[in-house]
Amino acid sequence: MRIAMWSGPRNLSTALMYSFGAREDCAVWDEPFYAAYLKATGLDHPMRDAVIAAGETDPSKVAAACEGPIPDGRPLHYQKHMTLHMIDGFPRYFMRACENVFLIRHPARVIASYVRKREAPTLDDLGFVQQVRLFDEEADRLGRAPRVVDSADIRARPRETLTALCEALGIRFSERMLHWPAGGHPADGVWASHWYGAVHRSTGFDEPEGPLPEHDGDSARLTEAALPHYEKLRAYAL
DSSP: OEEEEEEOSSSSHHHHHHHHHTSTTEEEEEOTTHHHHHHHHOOOOTTHHHHHHHSOOOHHHHHHHHTSOOGGGOSEEEEEEEGGGOOTTSOOGGGGGSEEEEEEOOHHHHHHHHTTTSSSOOHHHHTHHHHHHHHHHHHHHHTSOOEEEEHHHHHHSHHHHHHHHHHHHTOOOOGGGGBOOTTOOTTOOTTHHHHOHHHHHOSBOOOOOOSOOOOOHHHHHHHHHHHHHHHHHHTTBO
């Protein structure tokens, strides 16, 4: 089984990849399209040159690998995808070979976390609009709403939420999903040194988050623009 987990940045996506990576039966892949996305868009992201040098920049080759053989002969392949990487012209046919899940987080929290790593994000940088577009496309294909999981539910009730996610995918829950070694994962992308500091210090999911961060100015306007997209998918959360 191939599991494609679709989120924007700062959505608990790396911690969830570590969770699945802790299973003995699961290979994981960190942001397969990142190098191709940066090459195609010309965007200036942290460690841009290193990301492009380390990754595959041909999106057709990445898509083929996403539906190709699972590494190490394992039964599960967890693919951590960023919705913003699926720009026009990038192939999406591989999604038909995957169980697609949408990981969401309240935009006020996403923005508060993102701006500590990269200044002045735009709505496109955060992936909310692209996430809803992919969700709608998958819903049309399936004839039903795809699976959605909220990072707040994972942090508040990790065992229960991950059990529900595994049941929805038709796989067994593993206790190993609740803990992982500190210091990163061998599957980390080269960009991990910039983005993954907190999760590298972790050995499991953090405690539930406190009150929503308060924003003003551009961050407040960005939160307001992203909120309807989050709320649409939140209605379908496990």
